[in-house]
Amino acid sequence: MNLFVPIHNHEQLEAVASLKVSAVILSTAFCSSKTQYPLTMAELSSLSKISTEMKVPWYLSVNRMMLQSEWSAFEQEIQQISTFHPTGFIVSDLGVMYYFKKNYPDKKIVLQTDTTITNAQDVEILLSLGVDIVALARELTINEVTEIVFRHGNHVMISGFGYQCMSTSSRPLMSNYFEYIQHDIDVLYKRFTLQEEGRNERYPAMQDTHGFHIFTSSVLEIFDEASTLEEIGLNHLLIDSLFIDDETIQTVIKTFNKKMVSEEAISEISKKYLLSKALFYTPTSAIKVVIE
């Protein structure tokens, strides 16, 4: 199983490389969202160099909507980053994907929109247009994932672990709120928790320079399901490391790499995090379904 893991410092890189991940994901403040630790160009240059020396492929995360008014700044940043020789790009904007295919045809493209890729036919179209790996929507059930993996397994990625992003707003929602209630609080890259007034679930959230993001109340874990899916061709897993400590991420990598049994890993991780299968066994529908 190819594991893709976000990192942001040398120690993490060395740790995950020794555990045999297939690729690391690096982020910058301009290109990336949903990271607490965007890299400066100097840090990116240094980390990418070490990745290359260690023969660990690295991808740049360009996981946000790119507005036309930002396009020339985007091109300039990519031009500079391309001199660091990324293996590829993880993108969520189809225009960005199209631009990379046209201008950097030797780079791998992982398309990860979080939500919109929900059937095998859409995957087929994206693959035919040059996307190398398509990350499926996070809200799919295991049966739906299985059906797509049967047809395109080698080119499909799913999230195997971590808090799942539920929503992204381009508005600075947290600072807007604090401005409204006149609280002077620094919000950038900080973790907050939202709790709906009538419910117990607590949702982690964060604001970056591109907007505001809310995540699931529990951490997705599909150690056993991933093994089953691997048997029918699933090849790529994303490990969402946001708000997760390094030790846990290493346990997760070991477990997916079958160096640790899942029961032991779950027992260890669940001491720190509330684990769940997210919507893997809970279909959502177009209408409100009343369960008798």
Added chain:
Amino acid sequence: MRRPELLAPAGDLARLKTAVHFGADAVYIGGKKFSLRSRASNFDLNDIEEGVKYAHEHQAKLYVTVNMIPHQEDLEGLEQYLRALDQIGVDAVIVASLHIAKVARQISQRMEVHLSTQQSSANIATLDFYKTLGIDRVVLARECSLEDIELIVNGQTMPVEVFIHGGMCVNVSGRCTLSNYMTLRDANRGGCAQSCRWKYFCLDESDKPLHDENTLFSMSSKDLNATIVLSDLIRIGVASLKIEGRMKSEYYLATVVGAYRRLIDDLLLGKDENESVEKCNLELAKAENRETFGGFFLNKPLAEGHLYDKNGTGITQEFLATVVSYDHESQMATIEVRNHFSKEWLCEVFGPKTDHIRFTVTDIINSDNVVTERVFKPMEVVKIKIPFEVHPEDFIRKVRI
């Protein structure tokens, strides 16, 4: 300046006719299948056929939303449905799935394929990409500023459509699954529970409360109102100006479509912009039930773009009846009642040919031909005296002072 299309929503045939009557150049509706807004009163194929016929007879176009993000189980019958829409003569389908776009294009070269805002297109490269798939028009992301829109239009890839009025997703459209996780209702298949409008406690990393007890955290957005930038959107060359709200009432549509129709026409005629915009906003206020703001057009929305303490404001006027016919000699109008009203009420008539004229109700004759002081049965056809000419399908509303 090129005349842009004014595109209005409709939840049923009556609202479709109202939108066309009040000046929409095109109307978009949802079918029974493959469409978002599951609670909207969607059209079956017979209704769509009647809608196409009505729209075309009135030189308007009809678009059908096929804009769900389909899971595997949803795709059954897609081709048959798209063929039926094509045969009926639908002018365009509005799609969000690449597969649906591809099938629609394969089925028909006549029927246009418009890409929904659910795909959040915000740059020229995205439009270039969709052009390779045979897309004819893209509905831009609501996050685009005027600058973004102008740059994209100047890119000349394909015509673009921009939302100008109505409800706004606070999150990036198509990229929000709050509803899925919180209520098991799939936002991208029409089940959105609007969890963004709920109230939330807000805590820091160490669980210390940060919220104000009287004003909890909410993402509830004010509605969009683009009147202040409408002349810019026309100057830029946006092909279609879209009003949101397939679930909105007939009265809301009449007011909002009528107001924007007048504003667009006034601006194209070179009338004073400030005056025209002010007039339009006065009219829009008569139908609003949520506060509005300028969206992303001029800057990224700050706190003024949200509703933290309340969910909206009351409308300033209310819908009473529609005009069926008018007898010049007796000055009696035959009207169809929607809400109760009484003698002595100050009312206002408005319509494409009737310019917001006020009158006080003096004489009412009910459906039993009996003179009465008040009417209260919805859909009852009664007669009232109106001392000036009114036209069939004009709307009558109460004036609140």
